[in-house]
Amino acid sequence: MRDVKSGCTRVLVCAGTCCVSGKAFVIIENFEKELAAAGILDIKVVKTGCFGLCSEGPIVLTQPDDYFYAKVSPQDVKEIVEEHFMQGRPVQRLLYKDASNGEALSLLEADFYKKQHKVALARCGVIDPEKIDDFIEQDGFKALEKALLTMTPGQVVEEIKNSGLRGRGGAGFPSGKKWEFTKNAAGEKKYVVCNGDEGDPGAFMDESILEGDPLSVVEAMAIAGYAIGANEGYIYVRAEYPLAIHRLKIALAQAKERGFLGKNILNSGFDFELSIRYGAGAFVCGEETALISSIEGRKGTPQLRPPYPAVKGLFGCPTLINNVETYANIGKIIMMGAEWFKAMGTAGSPGTKVFALAGNVKNIGLVEVPMGITLREIVYDIGQGIPDGRSFKAAQTGGPSGGCIPIEYIDTPIDYESLGEIGSMMGSGGLIVMDDSKCMVGIAKFFMQFMVEESCGKCAPCRLGLVRIYEALARITDGNGTMEDLQELEELAEMVSSLSFCALGQSAPNPLKTTLRYFKDEYLAHINEKRCPAGECEKLLNYEITSLCIGCRKCLKACPAAAIIGKVKEQHVIDKTKCIKCGACIESCAVKAIIRA
């Protein structure tokens, strides 16, 4: 056996979806191969869930010597094994470094992690999600044991109620109340359902939990079953999450094998079975009644409430539905107590929230922060600000039906009420940062297009209104907008949000409403001046050749529409009637003589 000079005994490789697409599985395979080839037997390769800092993936961590490798490729593995593990010389060029001084940082020293506080994600990136022993080693199933053996169902419900935990799926309804309603509902048969139909574009909080720590959800659902009197549960997860489904299946099989699911769990006399149902990719199936319809094998459309699922839900029985992230908090609350949980976050919104930080921000990834943190802290401290020397323009919280928050409100604390007050919402935790190159009319149009595609078509305002909103926005971004269109948008936004059947339609106009509220001047510029201030709306762009032109004919040759005319060594001109605004001329110009405005 070769001499191992480093202090490393475990090498953790992130196997969340982002890193997997960056060939994390090959990296793991290579580590195993290289370690075996080198005869190193005492370094364990662990395939973990998401670390969160996705923009730096694939990520490799060594423990306990604590080195943090970023953007690792399969070819780098050999070097890490030979240099770091065998010679004790960590590979400097691959280590994650401080942006300001270039010093290598350990995971927890990175700015991205400093303000984070991991509760729901505590085991993600720490354990191998496909090994139940890893989970048990990290206090897994202790909460279930405590609940089943030392607490009455009433005490469990009381604990969750006292914690003040609110539903992490979007609406923020107090979870304990839901548990209590379902517990008190009359009915022999009851169900526990997990909503893993995470449909917001760019959001992957639930995906990461299911991929990184699936057993935490299994444990929480069993606790919920015990508390409300249910012996059966369903995990509804979208079929677009193959890795999450794969790991859930392993988790269920292992939990069953070890007796954490099935008959007479931990000799308590309590039975609980779980199965998985796949969503077919409809955004509306995240709405609880539509989700129930879908599990029952019907078309996923929302149903009338009341009766609420707590009274009459799945197959007509009282049903508890919570989101993945909500369940991921349960084990900790049972173990540490309601008071511990309430000490985090704000009075009205205790605990932490996971956000998928995306868009024009340096650090993209998954973050878990205490409620009440400001948007500024997330964007500038955790996200490390806006890249490419640009400035912050807006942040969209709450997914496609959230609102766009302008710079004036960047110090707003992130909690359910504060976000609602400024026209946005917590939603499930999408957080998209936009820089000053983004056209807000275009943003509203983009989200509206998503909502048009995802409307189930049940109620008239959402089915028809969203299409008309989208069309009016398209007229504006195409330069055909009028002040009547603006008036129509205001009317339609009000009508769709106040008349729609379910939360999808009621919140769908939010991006439109908030951009109208905070960025009205951009709408007016598009309409009155036929100008896109951000320079994004192609049809409103004008290309002009300035006097810097040397008459080299490069642009003339590059133009696919033959819209440029001019003689050699003379200033060229663009024929605006022929120009298709593709931008090929700008790219071809060597002297930067062409401007776009």
Add this chain to the structure above:
Amino acid sequence: MINIYINGQQRSILPGKTILEACKESGIHIPTFCYDERLKPEGSCRICVVELEDSHKLLPACTTEIAPEMRIATHSPLVMRMRKHLLEIMLSNHDISCLKCERAGNCLLQDYAYEYDVDIEKYRGRTRESAYLAENKFFELDQSKCISCGKCARICSQLQGNNVWAISNRGFETEVSTPFGIDMEEAGCVHCGNCVSICPVGALKPKKEHKFRAWEINEIQTTCSYCGVGCQMYLQVKDDKVVGVKPAYGKSNEGLLCVKGKFAFDFINHPQRLTTPLLRLADGELHSVSWEEALQLIADKTQEIKNTYGADAIMGLSSARVTNEENYLFMKYMRAVIGTNNLDHCARL
């Protein structure tokens, strides 16, 4: 009884009623498309919204139960404005060729468009392109007029029990079709036409010989003569000819009919319809005779058979097309007058 206020007026209403029912009881009309008192409320068209005066919240009247001291405004400026815009976007996806639509004058969308003073062409944009054609002998589906209220599908599943219609596709492309667009026959359609009767606009309509519009006809209530159920219906009469049938709310049918009652009325004006008794004479041909002559012949022949062969040589068979009372009389006639128990009825077979 609980106290509520509708447009400022105090009302005592039985608990458990919806706002819509309370308003109906109080004589206040609220527009609806997807509501029908016989069906489970769906709450999908949203035209019935009313305003809660305290919170200014808009709630659908058809699915919201009344609560004590609720203050409801059914026609406040906000409600009127919202209903108007909703009608306007509905019209933006509707073929507005009312001039040549047979439902003109008998169309909820048209009625409300007038009532709410809508701007018909306010919202422009694409319209739904539907591919599904409901091919069958009795009625047709004009998708360009369909407002997707879904009542056709719900009456078929909840009252008729045949589940022929499905609300297929999603979002803007939502349309009425059979499941996966299969043939109507295959989907189990019995052509009862209850979907046609419940359609609030000109989307589902009977195929018919005679054109007529609402103001050209008289509606005469009668009892369907096809069987003993006694369904109530209106014969729609234009120029003294029956041109259509509309179900009435009789005790036994509550606005439903079957294929015969709804569509099989053409025999009334058929040239080959028998209008007098016919008697075959010595020349071997059938000749028109009076009822007196015909009945006399029947009486004579019956008497003759009874005298020669006895009463049990005679059998009576009665029809489902006559009423219970007539069937009873026929039974009495056979047993008491003829003197036989040889008696049966076609419905027993």
